[in-house]
Amino acid sequence: MRKCQAAISRAPQDSASLWGIIHIVAIREVVQYPAEVLTRPCRKIGAGKLAEMRELIADMMETMQQAGGVGLAAPQVGVSLRVIVAYRIEREEVLSSVTAPAPPRLRAYLNPRITRGEGEELDEEGCLSFGKLVGLIPRYTKIWLRYQDDELKEHSEVLEGLDARIVQHEVDHLNGILISDRTTVPLYEREEEKEESQVAATGSDADTA
Numbered sequence: 001m002r003k004c005q006a007a008i009s010r011a012p013q014d015s016a017s018l019w020g021i022i023h024i025v026a027i028r029e030v031v032q033y034p035a036e037v038l039t040r041p042c043r044k045i046g047a048g049k050l051a052e053m054r055e056l057i058a059d060m061m062e063t064m065q066q067a068g069g070v071g072l073a074a075p076q077v078g079v080s081l082r083v084i085v086a087y088r089i090e091r092e093e094v095l096s097s098v099t100a101p102a103p104p105r106l107r108a109y110l111n112p113r114i115t116r117g118e119g120e121e122l123d124e125e126g127c128l129s130f131g132k133l134v135g136l137i138p139r140y141t142k143i144w145l146r147y148q149d150d151e152l153k154e155h156s157e158v159l160e161g162l163d164a165r166i167v168q169h170e171v172d173h174l175n176g177i178l179i180s181d182r183t184t185v186p187l188y189e190r191e192e193e194k195e196e197s198q199v200a201a202t203g204s205d206a207d208t209a
């Protein structure tokens with residue numbers, strides 16, 4: 001079930017070895033509910049496994065994009081470690097006239113912690129581990145996030161709207177919490193999904209994570 005494609009993941013000067021230049025990005029299988037790995041709290045990532053982490057992150061990003069999701073947590077590819085990848089959907093506020101480099105749209109967060117939340121909004125939310133099922137999930141509209149990058153450097157970020165929702169969904173995965181635990185109504189199949197049939201495979205699902 002693993003499809004592979006070569007991708008340049010690192011500048012050649014980073015390593016003399018071929019594996020340092022070309023990482024074979026693997027599309028991994030997305031684990032489906034009710035697999036046990038989805039309900040288990042994940043372990044924190046330490047300094048020992050960073051090279052492995054970068055490969056995992058590259059695979060998770062590829063897998064997420066292939067599946068048409070906007071976020072993915074490591075347990076969804078069967079790895080019980082605290083790492084998530086997520087799209088940044090909404091633009092950051094422009095705080096000054098100085099042009100800052102745009103943050104990458106696809107982000108990886110290691111050991112993410114939500115330290116504060118504000119506001120609440122109920123919205124429909126899906127999950128790549130639940131097929132076409134969705135629920136109505138209450139989430140903070142604004143969160144304060146602390147996380148580490150792939151060198152374990154500490155960062156903090158404030159996220160709002162859909163960005164905040166995606167990260168809350170993914171951090172839940174790291175704690176073994178699923179949409180079936182959070183939904184305010186029984187999970188149901190999204191109406192348009194029933195009609196779309198095959199088109200869904202290529203379409204982008206705004207809130208499937």
Ligand SMILES: [Zn+2]
Pocket residue numbers: 126127128129169173209
């Ligand atoms: Zn999910």
